[in-house]
Amino acid sequence: MDNKRELFQVLTRRFGLLNKNCCSVGAIDISTVHSHIIYEIDKQHEPTMQQIAETLAIDVTTFSRQIQTLIKMELVTKSPSLNDKRYYVLALTTQGKFMASAIEASMNNYLDEIFSHMNEFEQETVLRSIKLLNNAMSKSSVCCTPLL
Amino acid sequence: MDNKRELFQVLTRRFGLLNKNCCSVGAIDISTVHSHIIYEIDKQHEPTMQQIAETLAIDVTTFSRQIQTLIKMELVTKSPSLNDKRYYVLALTTQGKFMASAIEASMNNYLDEIFSHMNEFEQETVLRSIKLLNNAMSKSSVCCTPLL
DNA sequence: AAACGATACTTGTAAAATACAAATTAAAAG
DNA sequence: CTTTTAATTTGTATTTTACAAGTATCGTTT
Numbered sequence: 001m002d003n004k005r006e007l008f009q010v011l012t013r014r015f016g017l018l019n020k021n022c023c024s025v026g027a028i029d030i031s032t033v034h035s036h037i038i039y040e041i042d043k044q045h046e047p048t049m050q051q052i053a054e055t056l057a058i059d060v061t062t063f064s065r066q067i068q069t070l071i072k073m074e075l076v077t078k079s080p081s082l083n084d085k086r087y088y089v090l091a092l093t094t095q096g097k098f099m100a101s102a103i104e105a106s107m108n109n110y111l112d113e114i115f116s117h118m119n120e121f122e123q124e125t126v127l128r129s130i131k132l133l134n135n136a137m138s139k140s141s142v143c144c145t146p147l148l
Numbered sequence: 149m150d151n152k153r154e155l156f157q158v159l160t161r162r163f164g165l166l167n168k169n170c171c172s173v174g175a176i177d178i179s180t181v182h183s184h185i186i187y188e189i190d191k192q193h194e195p196t197m198q199q200i201a202e203t204l205a206i207d208v209t210t211f212s213r214q215i216q217t218l219i220k221m222e223l224v225t226k227s228p229s230l231n232d233k234r235y236y237v238l239a240l241t242t243q244g245k246f247m248a249s250a251i252e253a254s255m256n257n258y259l260d261e262i263f264s265h266m267n268e269f270e271q272e273t274v275l276r277s278i279k280l281l282n283n284a285m286s287k288s289s290v291c292c293t294p295l296l
Numbered sequence: 297a298a299a300c301g302a303t304a305c306t307t308g309t310a311a312a313a314t315a316c317a318a319a320t321t322a323a324a325a326g
Numbered sequence: 327c328t329t330t331t332a333a334t335t336t337g338t339a340t341t342t343t344a345c346a347a348g349t350a351t352c353g354t355t356t
Contacts, residue, residue, distance in 0.1 A: 007279060008163075011281065015156075065342085125280070130155045134162070136265040196333080196334095233321080
C-alpha cells in the first residue's frame with residue numbers, strides 16, 4: 001500500500017488544475033491565489049492584511065501587491081482601522097461578493113460533476129475522509145500549521 | 149452536507165503548502181513544478197518534452213524553459229530521438245535520480261507523519277477515498293482530463 | 297512629552313514563471 | 327521537390343514572487 005505518494009501526487013496536480021480552470025467568471029479571469037484571497041476575505045470577520053496573508057501562507061509583501069491588484073479590479077476594499085491606523089480592514093465590494101458567489105457556484109458545479117461519478121456511499125466516504133485528512137494535517141507538526 | 153467546497157478549499161491550500169515545503173533537498177531548492185517534472189520523467193518511459201508538458205498541463209513554451217533550468221541544474225538530460233529528430237527524449241541524470249528519491253523520501257515522511265494522526269481504519273479509508281476521488285476526477289468531463 | 301522599539305504595511309529592486317506570437321528544424325504528404 | 331504538419335525554441339511582455347529597506351502608527355519607557 002505504498003502508492004500513497006503517487007495518489008497524492010496525482011491528487012495535488014488535479015486540484016491545481018481544477019483551481020486554475022475554475023476561476024474565470026464572465027470576462028474576468030481570477031487566478032488561484034486571488035480566488036483564495038477572495039474566499040478568505042468573504043469568510044473571516046473584518047480581517048486585516050496580515051490575517052489573510054498568514055491564513056494563506058503568502059508573504060505579506062507579495063500579498064500587499066495582490067491586494068492592490070484586487071482593489072484595482074474593484075473586487076476588494078481596504079480601509080484603515082479606526083482603533084489602530086496601522087491596520088487595514090479588508091472587505092469585498094458588491095462586485096467582489098458577486099464574484100465570490102460566482103466562484104462558489106462554479107466550484108460546486110465542478111465538485112458535483114466529479115462526485116456524480118461515485119455512488120451515494122462512496123460520496124459519503126470520500127467527504128468523511130477529506131474531513132479526516134484535513135484534521136490530521138491540522139495536527140501535523142511538519143506542515144500546514146498556519147493554515148486555518 | 150454542503151461544506152464540500154470548504155473542505156476542498158482547505159485541502160487544496162494545504163496541499164499547495166505541503167508541495168512548497170517538501171522540495172528542498174540538501175542545499176538545493178526545488179519548486180513544486182520542478183518536483184512534478186522530475187517525478188514524471190522518472191515515472192514515464194523515455195518521455196518526450198510534449199508528453200511531460202501535457203501530463204502536467206504546462207504550456208510547452210514554459211516547459212521548454214523549465215527543462216533548460218533543470219538541465220543547467222544537472223538533474224535532467226535531453227537527447228534527440230534517433231527515429232525522429234524533432235523529438236527529444238528526457239531522462240534523469242544520476243543526480244536527478246538521487247533528487248527524485250530524496251523528494252520521494254521527504255514526501256513519504258510528510259505523509260507518514262500526517263497519517264500517524266489517524267488510526268489504522270481511518271488510514272485505510274482515506275487512502276481508498278483518494279483512489280475513488282482520483283478515479284472520479286479522471287472520468288470528469290469538466291476538469292483534469294489530460295492529467296495522467 | 298520625547299525617545300525608543302515594535303508592529304503593520306508599502307515600495308525598490310531583482311529574479312523567476314508564464315504565455316502568446318513568431319521562428320526553427322525535421323518529418324510526412326502531395 | 328514543394329508544401330504541410332509537427333516538436334521544440336526564442337522574442338517579448340506580463341505577472342508573480344520575495345528579500346531588503348522604507349514609512350507610518352502605536353505602546354512603553356524614561
